[in-house]
Amino acid sequence: MRENGVRRAWAEGRGVINGWLGIANSYSAEVIANEAFDSVTVDMQHGMVDFQAAVTMLQAISTTPATPLARVPWNDPAAIMKTLDAGAYGIVCPMINNRAECEKFVGACRYAPVGYRSFGPARGIMYGGADYAKHANDTVIPFAMIETAEALDNLDAIMSVDGLDAIYIGPNDLAISLGCPPPAEPVEPVVIEAVATILAAAQRNGVVAGIHCPSGASARDKIEKGFLFTTIANDARLLAAGAKTEIAAARGG
Numbered sequence: 556m557r558e559n560g561v562r563r564a565w566a567e568g569r570g571v572i573n574g575w576l577g578i579a580n581s582y583s584a585e586v587i588a589n590e591a592f593d594s595v596t597v598d599m600q601h602g603m604v605d606f607q608a609a610v611t612m613l614q615a616i617s618t619t620p621a622t623p624l625a626r627v628p629w630n631d632p633a634a635i636m637k638t639l640d641a642g643a644y645g646i647v648c649p650m651i652n653n654r655a656e657c658e659k660f661v662g663a664c665r666y667a668p669v670g671y672r673s674f675g676p677a678r679g680i681m682y683g684g685a686d687y688a689k690h691a692n693d694t695v696i697p698f699a700m701i702e703t704a705e706a707l708d709n710l711d712a713i714m715s716v717d718g719l720d721a722i723y724i725g726p727n728d729l730a731i732s733l734g735c736p737p738p739a740e741p742v743e744p745v746v747i748e749a750v751a752t753i754l755a756a757a758q759r760n761g762v763v764a765g766i767h768c769p770s771g772a773s774a775r776d777k778i779e780k781g782f783l784f785t786t787i788a789n790d791a792r793l794l795a796a797g798a799k800t801e802i803a804a805a806r807g808g
Contacts, residue, residue: 556683556684556686556687556689556690556691556694557682557683557684557694558694559622559644559645559694559695559696560593560594560620560621560622561593561594561622561624561644561645561696561784562694562696564593564783565763565783569783570774570777570778570782570783570784570785571593571594571765571783571784571785572592572593572774572785572787573592573593573594573595573596573624573765573784573785573786573787574587574588574590574592574594574595574596574621574786574787574790575595575596575598575767575786575787575788575789575790576595576596576597576598576602576604576612576789576790577598577601577602577603577604577789577790577791578602578603578604578790578791578794579602579603579604579605579608579612580608580612581608581611581612581614581615582615583790584597584611584612584615584616584790585615585616585618585619587790587793588615588616588618588619588621589619592621593621593622594621594622594623594624594644594645595616595621595622595623595624596624596625596626596647596786597609597612597613597616597623597624597625597626597643598625598626598789599625599626599627599628599634599638600626600627600628600629600649602626602789606634606637606638606641609625609638609641610641610642610678613625613641613642613643613678613682614642614678617642617682622644622645623642623643623644623682624643624644624645624646624647624696624698625638625641625643625645625646625647626646626647626648626649627646627647627648627649628649629648629649629650630648630649630650630651630656630659630660632659632662632663632671635648635660635663635664635672636663636672636673639664639672639676639679639691639695640675640676640677640678640679641677641678641679642678642679642681642682642683643679643695644682644683644694644695644696645695645696645697645698646660646664646695646696646697646698647698647700647723648660648697648698648699648700649700649702649725649728650700650702650703650728651699651700651701651706651713652703652705652706652709652713653705653706653709653712653713654709654712654713654715654716656713657699657712657713657716657719658716660697660699661697661699661716661717661718661719662718664695664697664718665692665695665718666688666691666692669692669717669718670692670718674688676688676691679691692718696720696721697718697719697720697721698720698721698722698723698765698784699713699714699716699719699721699722699723700722700723700724700725701713701722701723701724701725701729701753702724702725702726702727702728702729702732703728703729703732704732704733705732707749707752707753710752710753710756711756711759711760714756714757714759714760714762715760719762720762720763721757721762721763721764721765721784722753722757722762722763722764722765723765723766723767723784724750724753724764724765724766724767725767726739726740726741726746726750726766726767727739727767729741729746729749729750730743730746733745733746733749739769739788740768740769740770740773750766754780754781754782758781763783763784764781764782764783764784765782765783765784765785765786766782766784766785766786767785767786768785768786768787768788769787769788769792770787770788771787773785773787774786774787
């Protein structure tokens with residue numbers, strides 16, 4: 556089976572730099588995937604991406620060395636399995652609040668006997684290889700999103716679930732859940748403390764910690780703090796930022 560580059564980076568102790576796609580277009584996906592990101596995530600939750608668009612975007616990512624990942628809309632086994640069948644090598648699942656929800660999520664990512672994923676990796680086997688069934692359980696990465704006050708109360712219970720490889724902090728929802736505004740970079744002490752608490756719990760449980768960042772500088776800071784998976788904004792924000800910079804330069808601002 557094709558190697559998962561994210562797993563390889565982690566095995567080498569390297570922090571992964573992840574791209575994020577919310578624009579439902581295979582060409583823009585291909586552009587981002589060609590920019591030396593270690594992995595690229597198709598956002599089917601808050602991005603403007605339905606399943607059919609996601610398939611074309613995963614195909615575009617697959618023309619590059621970047622590892623294809625996807626965030627599903629919710630902890631729905633049908634959506635998780637179908638997205639894996641489409642060739643995603645990892646699933647980011649939002650709003651995991653307790654152990655039972657995490658077990659449900661991880662089980663949908665794994666074939667029996669360790670999970671209940673149904674077999675039929677239509678495009679997954681073309682991307683992954685003929686031995687997909689044999690190695691998928693050890694290759695696909697489940698990322699449980701930690702982004703609520705309830706999840707903060709259940710960190711060890713969530714992160715000790717067998718088969719969970721990584722957690723992913725959603726800073727905006729985490730801040731809102733803690734009664735704070737949702738800035739791109741956490742500034743409220745309670746949110747900063749919560750992020751540190753989540754990171755410590757991940758390290759304690761042998762789970763990789765990931766987080767969404769507003770910039771490359773923020774991503775570097777988080778890697779230096781111990782995060783091994785960081786996302787830099789998303790395609791729409793990078794496009795807007797680039798346009799803003801060049802317009803300002805053209806106008807002499």
